[in-house]
Structures are given as C-alpha cells and as structure tokens.
Amino acid sequence: MRELAERLVAWGKADGADEIEVSVVEGREFSVDVRRGRIENLVEAGSRVLGLRVIKDKRTAVAGSSDLEPGTLRRLVRNAVRRAELAEPDEFAGLAPLTPSTVDAAALRLHDPEVPALDPKTMIGLALETERIALADRRITNSHGASFSSDDAAVFLANSNGFSGGFSGTYCGLGVGLQAGGTNDRVEDSWYSSKRFFRELASPEDVAKKAVERTVRQLRPRKVRTKNVPVVFDPTMTSWVMGFLFSCVAGTSVYQKASFLSEKLGERIGNPLVHVVDDALIPGELGSRPFDSDGVPCRRTVVVDKGVLRNFLCNVYAARKLRLQTTGNADGGGVSPHNFSLAPGKSTPEEIVRSVKEGLLLTRTLGHGLNSVTGDISRGAFGLWIENGEIAYPVSEITISGNLGALLQGIEMVGNDLEFLSPVAGPTIKVAGMTVAGE
C-alpha cells in the first residue's frame, strides 16, 4: 500500500501537480444475518479503494477508483492534473504542512488480532444465540433477525509534503431487531453492541435482553394531547442530538453558513451543564485515530466548555476559511467525529426520571427533520410517558419539536451513563420543555 500511494504521489509531481495526496484503503469483511434460527445471508469479501487530490496553481481536482490497474491509475492522475486547470483558484486550497506526530498509534488499541482470526462458526453461533434468547421471550412475536459483522481495514496516506503513514483497525458488531404485538398493533425496536475488540463486545444475553426490553415496553401505546412538557432523552436519543450538534459545529458547515452556530464562537450556547468534547485519543474506542485524512495528528478538542462554544471541528481547508487551526478531524473532503460526546454528569437515569412530574421519556425517533441552518428539530417520536416520577405507559404517533439552541439551554440534568456505541455518544439528559404533538 505504501509503495502504491508513494508511486502515485511521484506521478502527480511528474505530471506537474504542485501538491498531491493519495489514500488507499484495504479491507476484509465478514457478516452473517440469521432469522428464526437459520442463516439468511452470509457475506465474505475483500476490497481496495484509492482516492487522490491534486492541486495546481491553487486549483483542485479529485479522483477515486476501485480499479487498481496501473494503467487506469496512471490515466486518473494525468486527468486530474489536467482537470485541475478547469477549476478556479481557491486561495484556501492546499495540503497541511508536515507536522511531526506525537500520537502513539499502538497505544490507541485500534486493532484486535482476534477479529480477523475469528472462526465463521463462532460468529454465526453468536448471532443464532442472540436471536434464540430473544425469541424465547413469549412477548416477542416476530424477528427482523440477528447479525454479527466484523471488519478489518488498513488505511495508508501519502502526500507531496512528505507525509507517509498508515494504520489498521478492527470492528465487530452484534445486534438483533424484534417485533412484539399482533399484526395490527405491532411495535418494534432493536439493540446492538459494537466494539473494536472482540472481547469487549456485549454477550448475546445482554444484547437480546436489552432488545426485548426496548421492544415490549412499547406495547399498547396511547396517544397524548399536544402539550409542552419536560423530555428525558435516553442515551441513544442524546447520541442522536449530539450527532446533530456535530453537524452544526463541523467547520465545513460553519464556513458554508449552513450552521445556526456559525457566528457563536466564544458565546454561551448552552447552560453550564453542557460540556462537549471530541477525543480521538481514547484507547480502544470506535472513533479513535492517530491522524486524519489531511495527515494531521488527531487530538482531544473541547467543543463546548460549561455551555460556552470554544471550538469548531475542522479539517485544514475549513480552518483556513475560518482563520482557525485544524483540529485533525479531516475525513475525505469533509470532517468526521472522533468520539464526540456530551460529558457525563452525576445523576443516575432513575433519578432523572424520578424528577419529572409529567413528561416524555424519549426512546426512539423516526424520520429526518433536522435543519442545521436554523437548529430546528422536528421528528416522529416514540417513548414512555412519565407521571409523578414513574413510567406510566408507552406513547406513539407523536412528534417532538424544538430547536437545538433552546435544547442546549434547557438541559437540566445530565446522567452518568455515557457509553460509546458509535463515534458520537451522550448520557441520559433531561430537557426543560419541548412541544410534544399528538391528538
């Protein structure tokens, strides 16, 4: 991979590019879906893909290919250099200067040698076992199936400023989707675990029990009248809000004025309980990385400090546009989160529910309904109605709406239950008041 990437960098320079960067990704995947005790799908495959970017006279062209024939690649590089002349000069274009890395990739624990060595029988067995445990519960009436998947991928990046480096990472995941109720009053939900290290993956029992609990608690839902009430977000829902916040603090959205937070750097955007961090250096987590796709070392960045917006997450390009420093979040042409989370607080999830006189415990949403330009949130919702600090009954066919700015100001309690199921996460939170629309 190193040889291929460096050869393309040399071709680009020879063709007249001022700057060129080349990335190569090589991966192997295995996945199995089982349903009602039988294998439904079994996949095993390998793939390679290459991407490059050339800059000539501040003009940019990019190219990508999964055809790695030398003839094809030679032509792609030549075309890109030629095509760069058709773009217009962009004073902000250009590679990152070479910065010596201080990140110890080995200490990040990104690769578990056990994952590529897993026996297909073991992986199939885990999926079957998970579904079996879930279906043994008599309240479960149908299954979307259980899946196990694993992935082992290596990335290599080289550029004409002298950067040349790579790393590999593993991933494995186990999940199950369930339905309960009859044909006309069906409810559904799912649960999963995903980790870089096989040994850290949740057991079939844990995954199945959580999926069953999340599904059956929705049975016999009621509709509620439209009202403004406190809303408790369970961790999956806080993660969803954090994903939306990420898209609003992404430097690429900010310079495009596609974020309602564009002009808010240094200002208070949430109450003092809101502390948001992006940390690529947590060992073993899904969003950890030694360097980004610009070849810049990754780091820990405080995004919101006690309610004050401190940093946007940038690649080199967005940072130049905004006159900021890159935070090492480059991913292809955009930016990606590296363990982006709302820092946990002190309350237990039970304490949070107990504090609500009447309100909604939000467990699932459906649809799109996020507008980063305005911060508006409007989604179909499912959850549990809370009365006098107790879960009273499930509710469905409602929507929640509000605005991310108001939501961050309205966070009254933060739970202690933060766990990374993806590179974006958050604990249970309670938000003062949102519109819940029903009948």
Place this chain on the structure above:
Amino acid sequence: MLPYIDHFGLSAEDLRTTLVFALSKGGDFAEVFLEYRAYDYILMEDDIIKETAESIGIGMGIRVLAGDQTGFGYTNDLSLEKVQRAALTAAAIAKGKYRGAAFRLRERTLRKDVARVIRPAHASGIAKKIALVREAYGAARYFDPRIAKVKSSLQDSIQYVTIANSEGLLVRDVRPMVRLTCVVIAEKDGRREFGYWGGGGRVGLEYFRDVLTPGKIGAEAAAEAVLLLDAVDAPAGEMPIVLSPGHSGVLIHEAVGHLLEADFNRKKTSVFWNKMGKKVGTDQVTIYDDPTIPASRGSYNVDDEGTAPRRTLLIEKGVVAGLLQDKLSARLMKRPLTGHGRRQDYSHWPVPRMANTYIDRGEYDPAEILASVKKGFYVDSLQGGQVEDSGKFTFSVSLGHLIEDGKLTAPVRQATLIGTNIDILKRLVCVGSDLAFGLQTGTCSKEGQDVPVNDGCPTIKISRMTVGGRR
C-alpha cells in the same frame, strides 16, 4: 440503446464456469453481477468552480441461493482466480454436492431503452457541464439580495452491468444518469433559511436546455429559501392535510411502497402481509410502481437480477393488489417476478425495491380540494421520510402553508407529519386529476443500500393527520 463497452475481460465461458464453481456445494441458484461505473462531479461554491472529480468503481458480486439462504461474496479484482475464489466463498452457504444440470448461457439482447439520451452526460465535455453549474449558481446567487450562500453541483454517471445466472441468462445493460442540484441559504436579520431544487434523470445534457433549465433550478431553490424567511412556525396537532402534486409522492413511497416490498411480507413483518385482496384504503387510492417510465431517475431496462421490469399495480381502489418482487421472494412465495430486484452496487445483493412509485390521478379538481378545507395544512415540499414495518411513518416538510377558509395563507417552515399507513389510506378522501412527478433527484435507502428513485402524486387531501409543529 447506447453501445455496450466491456470493462471486465471475462468471456461467457468464464462466467459459466464461475457459476458452476458457485453451485459446487449444492446451491440451487447462482448469479454473477459485474459492474463498471464512472462518475463525474463538478462543484461550485463561494463564487468559484471549487472542485471537479472523477471516480471509477469496478467489481463483481456473486450470489448463491440455497432455499431461503443467501451466500454472497464480492471482489474488485476481476482476475479469473479472484472471481472464482469469491464464487467458492458464496458457495459455502450450501452444504452438499453439485446437483445442477449442465446449462448454457444465452445472451438476451435489449431493444428498448428507458434512457432518453442523445449523448450520455458522461461523454459530454467538461466545459459544457461547468457552464450548466455556473448558470444554476448565478440564477440563485443574484435572485435576491438576501441570498447569502449558494452551492450548485452536477453529478453524472454511466453504469455498465453484465448479469449472468445459472438459469442460463446473460444480459448486458448501459445506464446513464445525470443530476443538477442547487442548495441556497437566505439570510435576513440574523435568521437563515434553506432552499433546494434540482433535476435530471436518465437523460443527457440536452434535458437542461429542453425540459428544465439551470436558471429555473437556481431560481426555484432561491425562491424557496427567501419565502421561508417570512415563514411562521408550524401548527401542532391533528388537522386536515392537502399535499401539493409532484414530490408529495414521498408520502406514498413511505406509507405504502416500502411495506409492499415482497421481503417484508414474506417475513410477515409488514402490516400488509395478511391483507392481500383486502380493502385498506378509500376508493380514491390506486397506486403503481413503474420502472419503465422513459427518462425517469427510477427507471431501468432490466433490474439488477436481469429481469425485464413491468408496471406493477400495488393498490387498486383501496384494495391491496400486488407486491414488488425480487427473485428470492418470488421463488419462496411462488409469485411472478415484477422486476424490482435492485442493488446499490456489486458489493450488495439485490432486494425488492421501488423504482417510480405514484398514486394514480383521481377525479377531483385541485382547486376544489383546497377550497374544501376550512382550517388545515398545505404541504409544498418535502425533504424525505422514513417508515417502519409496523406502518408508522413520518415525513419532513421543508415548506408548507396554512390553509384558512379554503385559501393558502402564511408560509410555514420545518414540520414533521406522522401517521400509521392504514389510517392514512382510510383518510385519503380526495385525489386530484393533476398527477405530477417529483424532482428527479431522489434516493431511497433500505438496509444500507441507496438506489435512485422517483415518486409521483396528484393533489391529495387527507382528512386528519398529526402535524408536529411548535404552536
């Protein structure tokens, strides 16, 4: 038909022996899907042509069916050795010995083309494409002084597929596609709003001269953003809804289309699985999916399993009449194929998918429908939606209007509509005569696979639906 260019270097005999390898463990069906796709992309932002891109995807997916089980492998190294290794990987789903009879591949030649292309956009000069992107950008940028930001882009692709299977099928298809879109942000007194418009389909660049000009795309996107600057928050609660003709078809796509995909019915996870032949909606509701509409983004000559598609009746006057089938579900359910087996690319196996889904024209005059609503909500444009098998679905309205005394009044921003499909079909009380199709820029996601689709719909009225607004 556009000329077919072979990018794979594998002979019919290579494909046949690969299929035999795939069946070596006793599978009852094997299929090879070879794909070469080339894309071009041009982006204009910050008043400059910022970037151009070219990308190439090549690979082969091989699938083996053994009863209701699927073995699948893929590779982007098309050497015969790697291709046959992938075949053996997929073969492992079955546990036995080769039991297929000898078969020969017979090439089926396609005669009619759904594409309306003089010259594929991919083969047109890049300077011409840059000019179109600039034109859309300029029309939006100078539409109004309140326009703060514009992003305009053109993406075109050409896909060459070769499909061969152990039933002896060999078919090749060429699929051109183009899409020009414009995203606009307008700003007034610190408030910002977003507008979007676009067009394209299985057409050539002449479409942007003859059917929909870049100037119109830019102006429509800008007009939507500017209008939203004065929009009010959406109302909250249940009320009558009127959907504008055209891309409100997303409602039909979410509320009905997905749940009539055969796999969800075979697995009995869809609310429709036991409702075939049963009345689920008003007499007004007749729904089709038609992959053969000329020039449309969702159309194709053969599906990704090599089946010639046909217009499929899904709901007839409120009665469930059909399902969208792929080979696996059709075999297991013993139903005829409809040509709706689609996949994102070679690295995914086909599943039943929609193509161009629409609710057929009705008898009502659109003006009469609007006039019948005293107080309600009118949907102008939609961002997209989502459905789960239980029939609960939502879709997001990016621009709407209040209806007061049968007339459109204040523009309304961001709202979500939520409902259960069976309820909505029963409340679909008026269907207009003005059937129209959406923007030709839509993409549908299912099980991690994205495919191009389009939707259509006349003006329709739903007697009651929950609007998730803030007032």
